[in-house]
Amino acid sequence: MVEIERKFLVTSNAFIKEAVKHNRIVQGYLSSVPERTVRVRIKGASGYVTIKGKSTSSGMTRMEWEKEISIEEAEQLLTLCEKGMIDKTRYEVIVGVHVFEVDVFSGENQGLVVAEIELLREDETFERPDWLGKEVTTDERYYNSYLSKNPFSSWKN
């Protein structure tokens, strides 16, 4: 029920040819406050309800609870969600002994590509592929719950 994750920007499309699979993901939020996000997701042929708590000070560790539900249930729950759906394609890329989940966003978040790696310990080392860019683990703007209300296309850098 605790998830340790690090998140990185992605600097090229080289990961695509290394991907072992990909799925479209559509998700919305019943709650997008960082202390208690409640997400409804459709990924491939499955639905999920996921509840996450706030990150610890490292930004890496977060309480997470998830239940698989039917597509039909997920579709009904998506109708209740806040405005701002996230639509993205997730590529799974095996690098060494780890799996990177690389999310290529569509719609209002088009142009954003983010890679996540799940770890067993915060100090766990991992192999860094060439396409891995700057770490953004502690930057809450890259939370999907934030992106749903403040899409990447609206950012002023």
Added chain:
Amino acid sequence: MVEIERKFLVTSNAFIKEAVKHNRIVQGYLSSVPERTVRVRIKGASGYVTIKGKSTSSGMTRMEWEKEISIEEAEQLLTLCEKGMIDKTRYEVIVGVHVFEVDVFSGENQGLVVAEIELLREDETFERPDWLGKEVTTDERYYNSYLSKNPFSSWKN
């Protein structure tokens, strides 16, 4: 996935001797906005996550989705909830062919007793026991999600 319910105040304790069972319920909210409430509940030996949408204009009909979870999961999720836990004892009372769920609130909502009946149709008739008082179906102050933030003891009538 749609729930039709009517809610009433309770005018005496006569329902207690008619109750077929009772359970303590402790619950909190991950989201308490009426458009999308997300509730975590412990009732007896079971846990539940329940998501509800906004009521229709009649106030009786509301989308509802619920999953049973373990007590351990519910206890962990309760730690993420907004301030304002609801603590109550629910009595189940059979009246004619229907079941009334009568909630006797504790803590900051002490003094409040509310009966709910679940129906199959909005125009379904039912037997009204002597202890059934004023209908409050459309009064959102009696939503548990409202009571969690504005407990009965703080009401100024």
